Amino acid sequence: MIQSDWLVILNPHAGSRRGAHDKGKIMKLLKKHKINFHMVTSDYPRHAISLAGEMVAAGYRNIIIAGGDGTLNEVVNGVFQQDNCPPEEVTIGMIPVGTGNDWIRTFGIPDEYKKAIEIILEGKTIRQDVGKITIRRPTETVTRYFMNMAGFGFDAMTAARANRLKDKGKSGIRVYIHSLVSSYLSYRSRRLRYFVDEKPFETVLFSASVGIGKFNGGGMMQAPGAIPDNGEFQVTVIRRIGLWGILRNFTGLYNGSFIQDKHVTTHTARQIRFESDKPIPGESDGETLKRGHYTLEILPGKINVIYGNDRYFSRQPHAEEHPLK
Structure with a gap:
C-alpha cells in the first residue's frame, strides 16, 4: 500500500x-x-x-x-x-x-x-506528446519511447561519444564540443531514403534531428520549430556539409538560425521513416539506440x-x- x-x-x-x-x-x-x-x-x-x-x-x-x-x-x-x-x-x-x-x-x-x-x-x-520509435533489425524489432529529441547519423555518433566522456566523469558544455569535433573527424555521410508522412526523399545524410522539444546537445536548438503539444515532430535534416559549413553555423546551432543554411531542410510530420543499405546510428534523448531501420510516430498528449x-x-x-x- x-x-x-x-x-x-x-x-x-x-x-x-x-x-x-x-x-x-x-x-x-x-x-x-x-x-x-x-x-x-x-x-x-x-x-x-x-x-x-x-x-x-x-x-x-x-x-x-x-x-x-x-x-x-x-x-x-x-x-x-x-x-x-x-x-x-x-x-x-x-x-x-x-x-x-x-x-x-x-x-x-x-x-x-x-x-x-x-x-x-x-x-x-x-x-x-511522446515519440515512439520502432527499430527494425534482421533478428528483432525493438520499440523505444522518447520525450525530447531523437537524432540520427552524426548527431547520434556525437551523443555516443558524449556518453562515454560522461562515464569517465567529464561534464559541462566541453563534453559536447569535444564530442562534436572528434565525431566529425571520423564520421562519413551516407546516402539514405527517408519518408515524411510516407512522402519519399533521398539524400546524402550528415545528420537528422526529430524534435518534440527544441533543444539537445547541451543547449543546441536543433529543432527550433518544435512544439511539445501540437501533435507533430519537427524534423531537421542536414545534408553532407563540410567543416567550414559546421564552423559557419556553430552559433546558429544555439539560436536555431542554422536551419536557413542551404544544406538544411526542415519538415513537420506525424511519422518519419529512415531506411538505408547500411543502418545508421541513432539516439533518443541522448541514449544510444540499436542500429537498424527506424520508424518514428508521434503520440499526441x-x-x-x-x-x-x-x-x-x-x-x-x-x-x-x-x-x-
Whole structure:
C-alpha cells in the first residue's frame, strides 16, 4: 500500500555522479517543502525503466525524476512498457541533476534544485506528446519511447561519444564540443531514403534531428520549430556539409538560425521513416539506440508533465489542482 504521494527516482550517476553527491541535499529540500515522498535509486543502466514500471504497478501515479534527460527517457519507457494504467494517468516532475538538461529548457524548469521543487509545488501541468520509435533489425524489432529529441547519423555518433566522456566523469558544455569535433573527424555521410508522412526523399545524410522539444546537445536548438503539444515532430535534416559549413553555423546551432543554411531542410510530420543499405546510428534523448531501420510516430498528449512557463507551447495549458491535495 502506498504511504507517500510522490515517488522520487534518483539517478546517482547523473551529472557525473552529482546525483549521488547531492542525494542528501535533495531529500532535505523535499522534506523542507513538506513533500511526502518515497525515494528509490537507479543503480545501473536501464534500471529506471524497471523501477518506473514496478512502481506504477504498485500504484504510484506521481513521479519526480532527480536526474537528467537519460533518466527521464528511462522512466518514460518504463511507464509506457507497463500495462497497469494508461500513461495519461501519470504525472512527471523534474529536479535537474544531469549534464545537458535539455528537456527542461523547453518546459521552463530552472536548473536549480530549490526552484525546480517550487515549480513542482505549483503543480501546473500540460499533456505533452511522446515519440515512439520502432527499430527494425534482421533478428528483432525493438520499440523505444522518447520525450525530447531523437537524432540520427552524426548527431547520434556525437551523443555516443558524449556518453562515454560522461562515464569517465567529464561534464559541462566541453563534453559536447569535444564530442562534436572528434565525431566529425571520423564520421562519413551516407546516402539514405527517408519518408515524411510516407512522402519519399533521398539524400546524402550528415545528420537528422526529430524534435518534440527544441533543444539537445547541451543547449543546441536543433529543432527550433518544435512544439511539445501540437501533435507533430519537427524534423531537421542536414545534408553532407563540410567543416567550414559546421564552423559557419556553430552559433546558429544555439539560436536555431542554422536551419536557413542551404544544406538544411526542415519538415513537420506525424511519422518519419529512415531506411538505408547500411543502418545508421541513432539516439533518443541522448541514449544510444540499436542500429537498424527506424520508424518514428508521434503520440499526441500521452503524459502529464509539470512545467514552469508556457512560452513554447501551442495552446494555453491548464493548471490542474496539485496532486498532493
